Amino acid sequence: MNEILTQEKSIYLQIAEMIETDILRDILLEEERVPSTNELAKLYAINPATAAKGVNILVDEGVLYKKRGIGMFVSAGAKEAILSRRKNEFYDNYVKKLLEEAASIGLGKEEVIQLIQSGNEA
Amino acid sequence: MLKDINLTLEKGKIYGLIGRNGAGKTTLLSIMSAQNPASEGTVTWNGENVWENRKALDHICFSRELSINLYGSGVSGMKVKDYLKTASYYYPNWDQALAEELIKKFELNTKQRINKMSKGMLSMVTIIVALASKADFTFMDEPVAGLDVVMRDYFYHKLMEEYTETGRTFVISTHIIEEATDLMEEVVMIKNGEVLLKENTQELLERSYHVSGLAEVVDQATEGYERHHEEKMGRSKSVTILLEEGQKLPEGYDVTIQPLNLEKLFVSLCGMEE
Numbered sequence: 001m002n003e004i005l006t007q008e009k010s011i012y013l014q015i016a017e018m019i020e021t022d023i024l025r026d027i028l029l030e031e032e033r034v035p036s037t038n039e040l041a042k043l044y045a046i047n048p049a050t051a052a053k054g055v056n057i058l059v060d061e062g063v064l065y066k067k068r069g070i071g072m073f074v075s076a077g078a079k080e081a082i083l084s085r086r087k088n089e090f091y092d093n094y095v096k097k098l099l100e101e102a103a104s105i106g107l108g109k110e111e112v113i114q115l116i117q118s119g120n121e122a
Numbered sequence: 123m124l125k126d127i128n129l130t131l132e133k134g135k136i137y138g139l140i141g142r143n144g145a146g147k148t149t150l151l152s153i154m155s156a157q158n159p160a161s162e163g164t165v166t167w168n169g170e171n172v173w174e175n176r177k178a179l180d181h182i183c184f185s186r187e188l189s190i191n192l193y194g195s196g197v198s199g200m201k202v203k204d205y206l207k208t209a210s211y212y213y214p215n216w217d218q219a220l221a222e223e224l225i226k227k228f229e230l231n232t233k234q235r236i237n238k239m240s241k242g243m244l245s246m247v248t249i250i251v252a253l254a255s256k257a258d259f260t261f262m263d264e265p266v267a268g269l270d271v272v273m274r275d276y277f278y279h280k281l282m283e284e285y286t287e288t289g290r291t292f293v294i295s296t297h298i299i300e301e302a303t304d305l306m307e308e309v310v311m312i313k314n315g316e317v318l319l320k321e322n323t324q325e326l327l328e329r330s331y332h333v334s335g336l337a338e339v340v341d342q343a344t345e346g347y348e349r350h351h352e353e354k355m356g357r358s359k360s361v362t363i364l365l366e367e368g369q370k371l372p373e374g375y376d377v378t379i380q381p382l383n384l385e386k387l388f389v390s391l392c393g394m395e396e
Contacts, residue, residue, distance in 0.1 A: 003332075003360070004332050021378065025336045028357075
């Protein structure tokens with residue numbers, strides 16, 4: 001909840017990711033209330049509609065749920081769900097890019113694997 | 123108002139002077155240009171005291187922000203062309219061609235009186251005086267205040283043109299920090315009348331980071347670092363750290379580490395206390 005927003009990505013995506021990261025780090029616990037869109041708006045000096053867009057992504061994914069008249073809460077099992085989704089996305093978001101960069105500088109898959117195993121020593 | 127100021131400006135650099143309202147930026151610039159006396163201490167140019175020293179002052183220009191009064195007395199009642207004429211007498215290296223080019227680009231009506239001008243137009247006049255003065259040391263006090271984004275962009279380009287062609291030294295105060303960051307070779311930050319830091323802009327940014335995460339983990343990760351501006355919210359926390367020489371970023375902690383831009387760093391160092 002205390003990260004800074006950057007220009008590199010849409011604000012609402014950053015809001016969604018920040019809440020997810022906080023859930024992974026046990027900053028927000030399951031069945032606990034998350035800051036309202038108005039609270040997020042005040043905290044980051046952003047438009048409440050933008051904050052709501054980020055929160056709604058998480059509602060659609062089932063990470064958060066709405067209690068009428070009270071606010072948004074972290075769903076039971078949210079942490080596990082975020083973890084498994086991020087694991088699924090790990091290849092696309094990280095490994096693919098790693099191999100692309102490796103290929104462009106002439107490093108083969110085997111060499112990359114070796115680098116991962118030996119660290120920076122090789 | 124100012125305390126223990128010890129500042130050396132090197133020839134051929136652009137300095138960004140940043141500080142909050144009332145921090146002492148204008149006072150500092152007016153003392154450095156001998157427009158106001160220092161109650162203590164001295165200002166020297168090439169080793170010579172600048173106070174009432176015509177030779178030294180020929181090399182220093184402080185283009186003050188123009189303030190207007192309702193009665194149209196003093197500078198306020200002058201026409202732009204008369205104000206610029208006075209400036210041209212005062213600065214021995216005055217570049218009339220440059221002044222005219224800027225008047226045209228800014229679309230200024232030089233017959234207009236100063237007290238009839240908008241805030242942006244007043245800034246344009248101070249920019250013309252500063253650039254056309256051709257003074258080796260030129261100080262500008264919020265030159266872009268009130269200018270629209272197109273004019274600000276034009277000013278930054280024109281300033282860099284002038285700087286790259288002449289190697290003049292500029293000190294520029296601004297509140298629009300983000301836009302001007304890449305222009306400043308060094309940043310001078312002042313807080314409550316004191317110089318908080320004076321450092322190469324890029325080097326300063328390369329050692330400034332924002333660390334956030336679970337409060338206890340952030341505390342562990344940042345132990346032993348120069349810490350500023352701690353903010354807590356629930357179980358989470360953030361802190362600004364400034365790496366000292368040879369120091370590396372914390373490793374092996376589940377925290378988010380983000381680089382800071384100059385504006386965010388400024389708020390961390392000079393912002394309101396929680």
